[in-house]
Amino acid sequence: MKNIKEKALWSGRFSSSPAEVMQQFSQSLDMDWHFYSQDILGSKAHAKMLHHINLIDANELEQLLQGLAEIEMEILEGKLVPKVSLEDVHMNIEARLIEKLGPLGAKIHTGRSRNDQVATDYRLFMKAAIESIMNKLIKFMEVLTNKASDNINVIIPGFTHLQHAQPISLGHYWMAYFWKFERDLKRFQNAYETTNVNPLGAGALAGSTLPLDRDFTRVELGFDSTTENSLDTVSDRDYLLEFLFAASTFMLNTSRLSEDLIIWCTSEFDFIQPPDSFCTGSSMMPNKKNPDALELTRGKTSGVLSSLLDLMVNIKGLPLTYNRDLQEDKRPVFHAIETVNIVLEVLTPLIAGVKPKEEKIAPHLKKGFLLATDVAEYLVLKGIPFRETHEIVGNLVQYCIGENKGFEDLSMAEWKNSNSIFEEDILDILSVEAAVDRRNTYGGTSRKEVERQIEKGRLLIEKTLV
Known part of the structure; x- marks a missing residue:
């Protein structure tokens, strides 16, 4: 069993062991030791399959499963410390299994590669x-x-x-x-x-x-x-x-x-x-x-x-x-x-x-003329083509900036001076709350649409959890 510890399990065709620096360079234990639980799980499944196809008998299977279970416990308890000389998680677990079970442990790698x-x-x-x-x-x-x-x-x-x-x-x-x-x-x-x-x-x-x-x-x-x-x-x-x-x-x-x-x-x-x-x-x-x-x-x-x-x-x-x-x-x-x-x-x-x-x-809701698009679309509903309304409202914004005013500060005369089609009902749209709720297209920001999104989102979560 001593040679198992000192020589790699693949060393048969080599006349010498790897140089110490090569062992350090090629080891992957700092990463793949995370896989010890999965490696043991995979080995147990592989052992059961070997028994299923009659390559090992029931007694051998029982010993292999017991040995793997003991190795997992040794790892959890900190009793099994992996060796860099054995390169990786696979070789460390296999070497320990052979150490425990002798030639039977060597059967675990039948038909399998790292x-x-x-x-x-x-x-x-x-x-x-x-x-x-x-x-x-x-x-x-x-x-x-x-x-x-x-x-x-x-x-x-x-x-x-x-x-x-x-x-x-x-x-x-x-x-x-x-x-x-x-x-x-x-x-x-x-x-x-x-x-x-x-x-x-x-x-x-x-x-x-x-x-x-x-x-x-x-x-x-x-x-x-x-x-x-x-x-x-x-x-x-x-x-x-x-x-x-x-x-x-x-x-x-x-x-x-x-x-x-x-x-x-x-x-x-x-x-x-x-x-x-x-x-x-x-x-x-x-x-x-x-x-x-x-x-x-x-x-x-x-x-x-x-x-x-x-x-x-x-x-x-x-x-x-x-x-x-x-x-x-x-x-x-x-x-x-x-x-x-x-x-x-x-x-x-x-x-x-x-x-x-x-x-x-x-x-901030009074900055940046947030309702400019609403005003343009108000004019669209009055029959003016959008590109024309865009220019009308753009000119109105420029006027407001020059006068240091917001839309809510404009008199009806100023609205009319911008375009005669404006009526008293323009004042009805100058509310950010109303502007939000007017955006009720599917996926829009209206509160009704947001409620629909929330309900759909919660149903998706519930379905995923199930």
């Missing part, structure tokens, strides 16, 4: 990781619907080019991000489906001469289907790219949301009050309340985007099938998983605690 083994471990790991992220994302989306419902009657300026544009319901704003994150949820769901395929049995690259039952391990491991081509199986990292793309678009959306709220926290806007528990102060200036959680979310986005690029560049020129370059596929993915999780754990209570400052928002 190539399909790591693919199995990784897919099992990613299924759990994606499922956890989706559950957290659903809770975050639920918070957004609650905020939309609470803020449906709060009117704020909507912006294009960061300039005042038209009035909207704040509930409409929150639902805008709900739908962005709903698409992110779909992308994570697609990544989960792409991941949920059994690679075990593909071997090193060409399958096996042994009568392996791949559907047996598929059922044992809870995969929905089995990979179709062994060459593709051991070289495939598309499912990781799909996850990283979903993670990247999610982070892009959180970054945009964070940027909005950071702007709204400034003294110049002062639209919202973020919860103190997600802000920090200055070491020098006692007056400061900095939206650090939002800034960090915005900053961490670049790391996840880089993770996607990292893996894309890694595989862009790899020939079939397995190449050791693929050992480096874990760092970017683990970084993205960690970042997405912590961002969701922070943003969910942060958004729940954001409060609008209606008294601070109110003066």
Whole structure:
């Protein structure tokens, strides 16, 4: 048994062990030790399959399963410390099994390669990781619907080019991000489906001469289907790219949301009050309340985007099938998983605690001529072509700027002087609340439409949870 510890399990054709620096260079334990639970689960399923096809007997199966269970307990209790000389999680667990069971332990690798083994471990790991992220994302989306419902009657300026544009319901704003994150949820769901395929049995690259039952391990491991081509199986990292793309678009959306709220926290806007528990102060200036959680979310986005690029560049020129370059596929993915999780754990209570400052928002509703489009469309309803009404109202805005007035300050004579078609009923549209509710096209900002969106969003959440 001593040689098992000192020599690699693949060392038969070599006359010497790897140089110490090579062992350090080629080891992957700092990353793939995360897979120990999945590796043991896959080994148990593989052992059961070997018994199913009569390559090991019932007694051997029982010993292998017991040995694997004991190894998992040793890891959990910190008694089994992996050895760098054994390179990776697979070799460490197999070597310990052989140490415990002798030649019987060596049977566990019958018909199996580390190539399909790591693919199995990784897919099992990613299924759990994606499922956890989706559950957290659903809770975050639920918070957004609650905020939309609470803020449906709060009117704020909507912006294009960061300039005042038209009035909207704040509930409409929150639902805008709900739908962005709903698409992110779909992308994570697609990544989960792409991941949920059994690679075990593909071997090193060409399958096996042994009568392996791949559907047996598929059922044992809870995969929905089995990979179709062994060459593709051991070289495939598309499912990781799909996850990283979903993670990247999610982070892009959180970054945009964070940027909005950071702007709204400034003294110049002062639209919202973020919860103190997600802000920090200055070491020098006692007056400061900095939206650090939002800034960090915005900053961490670049790391996840880089993770996607990292893996894309890694595989862009790899020939079939397995190449050791693929050992480096874990760092970017683990970084993205960690970042997405912590961002969701922070943003969910942060958004729940954001409060609008209606008294601070109110003066902004009189800036930027938010109702200019309403006035133009008032004229459209009077029979004037829109391009003509656009010019009429543009000239009226220019007049108001020169006179330092808003639409609400104009006399009827001034309205008439702008265009004789204006009547007393123009005054009826000079309300931001009414302007919001007039925008009742499907998907518009009217409070009735926002209520419909909220109801639909909640039904989608309920359906997803089921």
